[in-house]
Amino acid sequence: MLIRTGGDGFQHPLSSDITPREAYFSRRLWLTALAASGVAWAGREAFAQGSARPNRLAALPGQRSAVDGATSAEKLTSYQDVTQYNNFYEFGTSKSDPAARADSLKPRPWTVQVEGLVNKPGTFDLDALLKLAPMEERIYRLRCVEGWSMVIPWVGYSLSALIKRVEPQGSAKYVEFVTLADPKQMPGLRSRVLDWPYTEGLRLDEALHPLSLLAFGLYGEVLPNQNGAPVRLVVPWKYGFKSAKSIVKIRFTERQPKTAWNEAAPQEYGFYSNVNPQVAHPRWSQASERRIGEEGGLFAKRRPTLMFNGYEKQVGQLYAGMDLSKFY
Ligand SMILES: Nc1nc2c(c(=O)[nH]1)N[C@H]1C(S)=C(S)[C@@H](COP(=O)(O)O)O[C@H]1N2
Numbered sequence: 001m002l003i004r005t006g007g008d009g010f011q012h013p014l015s016s017d018i019t020p021r022e023a024y025f026s027r028r029l030w031l032t033a034l035a036a037s038g039v040a041w042a043g044r045e046a047f048a049q050g051s052a053r054p055n056r057l058a059a060l061p062g063q064r065s066a067v068d069g070a071t072s073a074e075k076l077t078s079y080q081d082v083t084q085y086n087n088f089y090e091f092g093t094s095k096s097d098p099a100a101r102a103d104s105l106k107p108r109p110w111t112v113q114v115e116g117l118v119n120k121p122g123t124f125d126l127d128a129l130l131k132l133a134p135m136e137e138r139i140y141r142l143r144c145v146e147g148w149s150m151v152i153p154w155v156g157y158s159l160s161a162l163i164k165r166v167e168p169q170g171s172a173k174y175v176e177f178v179t180l181a182d183p184k185q186m187p188g189l190r191s192r193v194l195d196w197p198y199t200e201g202l203r204l205d206e207a208l209h210p211l212s213l214l215a216f217g218l219y220g221e222v223l224p225n226q227n228g229a230p231v232r233l234v235v236p237w238k239y240g241f242k243s244a245k246s247i248v249k250i251r252f253t254e255r256q257p258k259t260a261w262n263e264a265a266p267q268e269y270g271f272y273s274n275v276n277p278q279v280a281h282p283r284w285s286q287a288s289e290r291r292i293g294e295e296g297g298l299f300a301k302r303r304p305t306l307m308f309n310g311y312e313k314q315v316g317q318l319y320a321g322m323d324l325s326k327f328y
């Protein structure tokens, strides 16, 4: 879906077709324009780091986030890698399936139903959600439980904005996320690899943490289907599978909700799933990771995985006193 010919018949180049030299000059032009206008933070990082390219999806700018931990000096993973190397089992289990098959997902019209222990339950139309809070650009590391990672410039706002809007009741302790499960749009549902719909959950205080992001875009544009259009969760200190894609329902509960991966393999995937280099997956170590885009064949260097994916300063307090080898 990404190598789409525009209505003008122009074949937009892939980011991999753009030479470092071109990227460098685009960057200079862009930075000059930025300095002159004094506006538009969105996309600056994208242009600054070699992914200069014409927009292919609708622009979704975000202002620079003031949330602690939401900006990063790390090199961004290319748009190409972010959108072609995905896990979205509703479209198949191979990394290339989502980009190849997610064209059948219809991200509009779209609604998200909010229910359970809240004073103001209701169904939010996508357009209402887009207007609920100002869009911010958040550069987060994403660490997959499989041992690879990326650095992605998301666009969205803190999930807490939506949560506050619906007014959780005192008895609400957890938030469950239910994602789309429509066999007409999602060929992967034929496989029984997970018990559909894909569900996830957070403790309410985790969901209210400012880093927990309701994301609508990346690289200054709306989310590509394969990245969870039109709205998904991004929880940067947890393994990637907690960041549920294509959400259709959010439910506030008193009891800890079931989650798809925990149901499938409880000894491998706990409810918390905080990134933790000291707690190995039963079948492999979690001590290090491979940064996508940095592969060097035999000489590929792995990076040490950081506690809470490097967000310990921001989120460590949430787990004070908990035995993290028990609550993995
Ligand atoms: N609905 C749904 N959400 C999902 C998944 C999935 O299979 N289905 N995969 C998860 C996993 S394992 C990861 S690593 C991230 C990947 O997000 P990305 O493709 O945008 O990088 O999405 C998560 N969210």
Ligand SMILES: [Mo]
Pocket: 087, 143, 144, 145, 146, 239, 240, 241
């Ligand atoms: Mo993952």
